[in-house]
Amino acid sequence: MFHTLLSKAHAQGAIPDAQAHCDIPCKIYDPGPILIAALTVVRMIDILEDWRKHRPEDDVAFINTLTRAIAQKEEHASIVKDSVRVIWGDYFKAPQFQQFPQIHQLTHDIMLEAGAAKQGVNREDAVKLVELVNQFAEIFWATKNVKTKRAVCPYPPSIEVVYPDL
């Protein structure tokens, strides 16, 4: 009862917030590293495919390089999931949600697609993941009124990525 009354007063700006955050709110958010992680997932699948075609004679060396690429694919798909969740959970607040209500669905789609890219070696899944993160980046920059452009990244896997046009 008291809480309900005070919540109304708070909504009208009559009661201030006292910060009790666990993190220092550093306000540094940037989807750039997430895109690099998503590109890495594509690249690792390309490398795995390449080795499938040119399987070396030395089995141990082959398994070693295979394992390393798979480990990197796992790790970078996880980085995508974690970092998208942090921006969605920490940076996005009511005004951004109002402006871009589709961010919830998009964030969830990224979770599923990153999961698919983590589990399998289907390049299409990884490319779709990059595209979803591209859309996430476009929305993120739009909330800051920063224009974006799309360009093919100048390194493998050479696919289209969103860059802020600062």
Added chain:
Amino acid sequence: VLRLARVAGISMAPTLRDGDFVVAVSARWWGRPRRGDIVLGEHAELGLIIKRVADVDGQGRLTLAGDNPFSRESALLGSLPASAVWGRAVLRVAPGAAGLSRLHRLVPTR
């Protein structure tokens, strides 16, 4: 003399949860905050903050900490001069059945 604030964040959980309200009493009335008190203070960068007093040094500077074991920012928060402390939080207003409850001085164990 009295001041209301809404808790934003989870560093004071489980004592205070995100979205709880607190009633604080001015330090001018209550006297200087002591170790174990929950205080409302002005932080240079973070603005109004709510934390528990972990330590008070000889000059009256306060080291603050959260109750949540995952709250690790104490060292980064730095210390606060006694003048930056507005007062002591004494009452918690939580949603639902929890309702009103007193907030007690709790001397942290080391």
